[in-house]
Amino acid sequence: MARWQADARERLRQAALELFAEQGFTATTVPMITARAGLTTRTFFRHFADKREVLFADEAELPAYAEQLVTEAPADASPLTIILDGLRAVAEARFEGRKDTVRQWRAIVATDAGLRERELQKRAALAAAIRDGFCARGLDPTRAALLAETSATLMYVSVTEWLEIDDDRKLYDVIETALAALRATLDA
Template identity: 55%
Template sequence: MSRWQPNARDRLKQAALELFVEVGFAEATVPQITARAGLTTRTFFRHFADKREVLFAGEEELPARVAKLMADAPAHLDPMAVIVEGLNSVADTLFAGGRDFMRTRRAVIQSDEGLRERELRKLSTLSDAIRQGFVDRGVDELTAVLSAQVAVTIFSVGIGRWLDQDGDLPLTHFVRDTLDALRSVTAGRP
């Protein structure tokens, strides 16, 4: 085995997902993952802090990504326009071509209570980052909180529907469709 294997991170992710599905998240071990990937345990820990990070890698970068996305949004946009622009941008860039991975990831997370809690924490972190982004744009606190929750809800529901589909419609379609449904629900507001 050569010291520097190409695509080690991707190979480790694939091996881990396969094992999580086959034997369960709790039962899969890092040595099993690395053996399947043809890599060393040391290589695994060069890429991931632990086996949960295979599913949640990049989570720590969320606040900075959201801050940049919101800072780059034109100043004249209202909160809903910022949400729409931001969600479409994320759907086009971060989730293009990743549906099979995301489906498997979702199934693994749904099978483990600790992972479900971690996913909820991730969504909470995302909401906090979006709220802060709106505050930084000069939006009042109530509007910032509501806008952040709406953004996370639209994205979560949109991703769920995207993963459940049998066809090949892009995530942006489901984000727009979910947003339209939300607008329909709120159209009758007092």
């Protein structure tokens, strides 16, 4: 038998999400998570720094991915094309086919002030990465910051709406609708 089970990280994550949903984030302990997963506390800490990381560990690479999408876009691409291509890539890679999981995650985060703060930090890091990507392309810092903050807001508003609808619309379709609403609002 292998010393470390290949699926340990996913088993721990699933056990934690179940417990967070059943009894709340604050009431759930690491020993409870490991008992549910049938693993040891040592195994938990091999994969996660703490129980918050169960929710946020996989999000650490998103800002770098977003910055890469911006900096590696074709030189002649407009900022809007870069934003839309990036949002499409993130929507398809991170959200499609995971609506129930994202709903569950959002519900857990909503129950704890520390988790909500962490979510805001994640959003700020995403916007900063997009801004840095646009600055690396030669845009002035103010314009880059406006594009970045708008991109992050568009994504978060669209994800919220996507989670609230009970049809089979793709997240990117919701993003395009939200962008049209933003354009209409700015033109009004």
